[in-house]
Structures are given as C-alpha cells and as structure tokens.
Amino acid sequence: MSDRGVELRLDAASGLPFYRQIIQQIEHAILARRLEPGDRLPTIRALSVELRINPNTIQKAYAELELRGIVTTQVGSGTFVSDTPIDSAEEELLARIDERVGRFVKDMEELGIGRERMAALVLGFREDR
Amino acid sequence: MSDRGVELRLDAASGLPFYRQIIQQIEHAILARRLEPGDRLPTIRALSVELRINPNTIQKAYAELELRGIVTTQVGSGTFVSDTPIDSAEEELLARIDERVGRFVKDMEELGIGRERMAALVLGFREDR
DNA sequence: ACTATTGTACTAGATGAATAGTACAATGTC
DNA sequence: GACATTGTACTATTCATCTAGTACAATAGT
Numbered sequence: 643m644s645d646r647g648v649e650l651r652l653d654a655a656s657g658l659p660f661y662r663q664i665i666q667q668i669e670h671a672i673l674a675r676r677l678e679p680g681d682r683l684p685t686i687r688a689l690s691v692e693l694r695i696n697p698n699t700i701q702k703a704y705a706e707l708e709l710r711g712i713v714t715t716q717v718g719s720g721t722f723v724s725d726t727p728i729d730s731a732e733e734e735l736l737a738r739i740d741e742r743v744g745r746f747v748k749d750m751e752e753l754g755i756g757r758e759r760m761a762a763l764v765l766g767f768r769e770d771r
Numbered sequence: 772m773s774d775r776g777v778e779l780r781l782d783a784a785s786g787l788p789f790y791r792q793i794i795q796q797i798e799h800a801i802l803a804r805r806l807e808p809g810d811r812l813p814t815i816r817a818l819s820v821e822l823r824i825n826p827n828t829i830q831k832a833y834a835e836l837e838l839r840g841i842v843t844t845q846v847g848s849g850t851f852v853s854d855t856p857i858d859s860a861e862e863e864l865l866a867r868i869d870e871r872v873g874r875f876v877k878d879m880e881e882l883g884i885g886r887e888r889m890a891a892l893v894l895g896f897r898e899d900r
Numbered sequence: 901a902c903t904a905t906t907g908t909a910c911t912a913g914a915t916g917a918a919t920a921g922t923a924c925a926a927t928g929t930c
Numbered sequence: 931g932a933c934a935t936t937g938t939a940c941t942a943t944t945c946a947t948c949t950a951g952t953a954c955a956a957t958a959g960t
Binding site: 651656657658662663666667670735738739742743744746747748749750753755757758760761762763764765766767768769 | 780785864873875876877878879890892893
C-alpha cells in the first residue's frame, strides 16, 4: 500500500481559505494519481487534529468534494475517492489548466510578482483597449 | 485637449474592491498614454457622483496612488498625474507583466475558466511534486 | 445489543475589510 | 476677505465569510 494518501499542508498566509486549500490539494492529488478511486481520505477528526483546525472546516471541504462527485462519504466508515472522480475528458482539461497555471505562476514569480498581486491582476484585467 | 482622461468602469461582480479597480485602471491608463503627466484626474466628488459610490472610496484609491508617487494631490485644485509617474525601467516591466496576464487570462477564458477560479488556482498552486 | 467511530447540522463568534457618513482643513477664486 | 471647491480624517456600519463550538445521527464492529 506504500505511501498512498494525501499530504495536506495548509498555508494561512496564502489568502485562500483552509477548506478551499484542502479541496484543491485533494483534487490535485487525484490528478497526480497519488490518490486513486477507492482510497480512503483521512477522517475529519484525524485531520482536524493533525492540521489543528476545526472539524467543520474539513467537513466543508469534503462536502463540496462530494457535491462534485469526487468523493463519496459513508457515515461510520469514512470518505472515499469515487470510482471515477474525474472523467477523462475533464481530466485532460484539468491537466492543461494546471500546466498553464504553473507556467504563469513561475513566469510571474520570476518577474517578482507575488501570488496576491497576480490574483488581483487577473481579477482586474480588462481587454478593452 | 481631446478625449484625454480616464473612463472608469467599476464592476461590482469582479471580486476586486472598487478602490483597487480604480487604482488599477488609472495605472493602466497611464501606461497606455491615455493619461499623461500633468493631467488632472476627476475630483473625488465628481467621481463619487458619477460612479455612485462614497467619496472615501475614491480617496482611498487616490491616497495609495499618491503614496506610490503616481499622482500628486493639491488640496483646493485637485489630483494630478505626476511628472514621472512610472520610471522607464518599471514601465517596461509593467508592460511585460500586462502582456503575460493578458495572455493568461485569454487562454484560461478559452478553457472556460472564470476570473475568480483563475485567481484561486493561482493562489493555491504548489510546485511541490 | 452495545459502543466506538464516522459524518452531519446548526449556531454563534470572530475577524477583517470595504464602504458610507459626516465633519474638518486647506487652497483657489473672485 | 468671503465663499466655493478641493482633498482629509475619523468613526461607524454593514457585510460577508471563515472558523469554531457543541450536540446529533448513522453506521461499523464486536
């Protein structure tokens, strides 16, 4: 069974709320095949202890993941990666997105731009002339 | 005197606060030479009426622009674009940044990604493995 | 059946930020 | 010098949103 699983790392300074970081990292782990269908996610309580945050915050993340069909939850037994968490069409799209975001972030960081500013630039950009 | 000046357009749905949109758009107008050194910006009150927002919101934007040396304010007469709002080294950098942001936004929009999501992806991206 | 373990629901606190309200100060104009 | 016009300062309200607290419900294991 090896080192299958998620290694969640929260960054309070990132500007992204915890629950959203969790979602993103789990999604990413699935795309990277570090999590596969059927794998069990850490229990809400276990994570809540490990990350030192409230159970509800993780619950919120898991709930959204379930809504998107990425995980399935079974009260009493846990939360599991769905059979087909991401269909292959979507998967390819996500891979492309990830690739572009990575390129962009790297480029911008080389220009000395921090994440927050990148985000602001993206939000405020207008094509107009 | 022509059509020199700014055409500010606020978008409440953009996720960026008004005062920041104002800053960004004025900066952009300067880079695009639609505003030049010495040009007078709309008065706080005039904008407050036109945009239907509180004077203080514009004041906040102008204050930050002044702090950055981009504009100069004279109580009684108004707010003006500084002599050298942006030095040429910085200008080139900003142009490059703008270009990359534009490319990125366009790419992502073609993939069906909205601004908010782009911002979240940027904030949460991790190079790790 | 019992008990522990899992997720769930609901409420409330806390925080932070953006914007608004209102009154003030300085300068320009006549 | 009076008055209008400009920016400024300070406070407070609104608002959203995340996170925490706490108690509940369902399932699994024995």
